[in-house]
Amino acid sequence: MSAMLPLVVIAAIYAAGVGRARRWPARRSAAFAAGLVALALAGGLDEAADRRLQAHMVQHLLITVVAAPLLVLGAPVQLALRASSAPTRRRLGRALASRAARLLAHPATGWSALTATMLVTHLTGLYDLALRDPLVHALEHAAYLWSALLFWTPIAGAAPLPSRPGAFGRLGWILAAMPAMSVVAAWLGDAQTVRYETYAHAQGVAAALSDQAAGAAVMAVGGTIPLALAAVALAMDALWREERIQRAREAAR
Numbered sequence: 268m269s270a271m272l273p274l275v276v277i278a279a280i281y282a283a284g285v286g287r288a289r290r291w292p293a294r295r296s297a298a299f300a301a302g303l304v305a306l307a308l309a310g311g312l313d314e315a316a317d318r319r320l321q322a323h324m325v326q327h328l329l330i331t332v333v334a335a336p337l338l339v340l341g342a343p344v345q346l347a348l349r350a351s352s353a354p355t356r357r358r359l360g361r362a363l364a365s366r367a368a369r370l371l372a373h374p375a376t377g378w379s380a381l382t383a384t385m386l387v388t389h390l391t392g393l394y395d396l397a398l399r400d401p402l403v404h405a406l407e408h409a410a411y412l413w414s415a416l417l418f419w420t421p422i423a424g425a426a427p428l429p430s431r432p433g434a435f436g437r438l439g440w441i442l443a444a445m446p447a448m449s450v451v452a453a454w455l456g457d458a459q460t461v462r463y464e465t466y467a468h469a470q471g472v473a474a475a476l477s478d479q480a481a482g483a484a485v486m487a488v489g490g491t492i493p494l495a496l497a498a499v500a501l502a503m504d505a506l507w508r509e510e511r512i513q514r515a516r517e518a519a520r
Contacts, residue, residue: 271310274303281343284512287350295425305334309408317398317470320455320482325489327411328363328498335415342425361483374432377418384414391397398465420445422497434505441498448490456483496519 281299284363285291309329315322344363348356362368370376388394388407397404421438432440454462458479461467 271307276306279302281341281346284343284346284350288346289349291349295342295346298337299343302334302337302339302341303451305329305337306412309334309428312355313404318466319386320463320466320475320478321485322486324407324482328485328489328493330408331385331415331418332490335412336419336423336493337418338498339419339423347426371417372421372431374418374421374436377414377416377421378440378443380414381418385412385447385451390454393463398463406422407445421500424432434508438498438501438505441494441501443493445494448486448494452483452487452490455479455486 278300281296285296286362306329309326312322312326312329344359347358348359349361388397393403393407397407418440421431424431429439433462456479461472461475461477461479463479466478469475470478
C-alpha cells in the first residue's frame with residue numbers, strides 16, 4: 268500500500284489539474300492513467316523479481332517502454348500550464364525556456380541517459396546489489412523511469428518543447444534506442460554461466476540458467492516490439508504530413 272501511495276497522489280494532482288484546465292483532451296488523461304497503471308503493475312512484480320530474472324525484465328520494460336511513453340503522452344507539463352494561475356504559468360514558461368530545460372529536452376540527453384542506465388544496471392555488479400538492497404533497487408527503478416521520461420519527452424511529448432526533432436528525426440532516435448536492449452539480451456542469452464549470483468542461490472544453477480534465457484527473450488522481444496510500434500507510428504505520421512503538405516502545394520497552384 269505504501270508503494271501505491273505516490274501513484275495515488277500523482278493521480279489526484281493530475282485529476283485536479285484536469286478539473287481546472289479547459290477542454291483537456293480525454294485521450295491525454297487516459298494515457299496518463301494507463302501509465303500509472305503500468306507503474307503499479309511493475310511495482311507488483313517486486314517479490315517475483317527478487318527470485319526470477321524474467322520477472323525483473325518485465326518490470327524494467329513496463330517502466331521504460333510502457334509507463335514512460337504513456338505518462339509523456341499524458342502531457343503533464345502542458346496540463347500544468349493550462350491549469351495554473353497566470354503568475355505560475357509565467358514562471359513555468361520561463362523555466363521551460365531556460366538553457367537547462369533545453370538541454371534536458373534534447374533527444375541526445377534522453378538517449379544517453381536511457382542507454383547508460385540500461386547498460387550499467389544490467390552489465391555490472393549493480394544488478395546483484397539491487398537484488399540484495401531494497402534502497403538500491405528503488406533507486407535503480409527511479410533511474411529507469413526518469414531516464415525513460417527524458418528519452419520519450421522529445422519523441423512523444425506535447426508542445427511546447429524545445430529541441431524537438433521532426434517525425435523522421437524522432438524515428439531515428441527510437442531506432443537508436445534498440446541496440447542497448449539488444450546488447451543486454453545478447454549478454455544474457457549467450458552466457459553459459461549464471462550472470463547474477465543472487466538468482467543462482469535462490470533457484471539453483473540449472474533453473475537460474477533457464478530463467479536467464481527466458482529473461483533474455485523477454486528483453487529482446489518485449490523491448491523491441493513497443494519501440495518498433497512507435498517507429499511505425501512515427502513513420503506513418505511523417506508520410507501523412509508529407510502528403511498533406513504536397514496536397515496543399517498542389518491546391519495552391
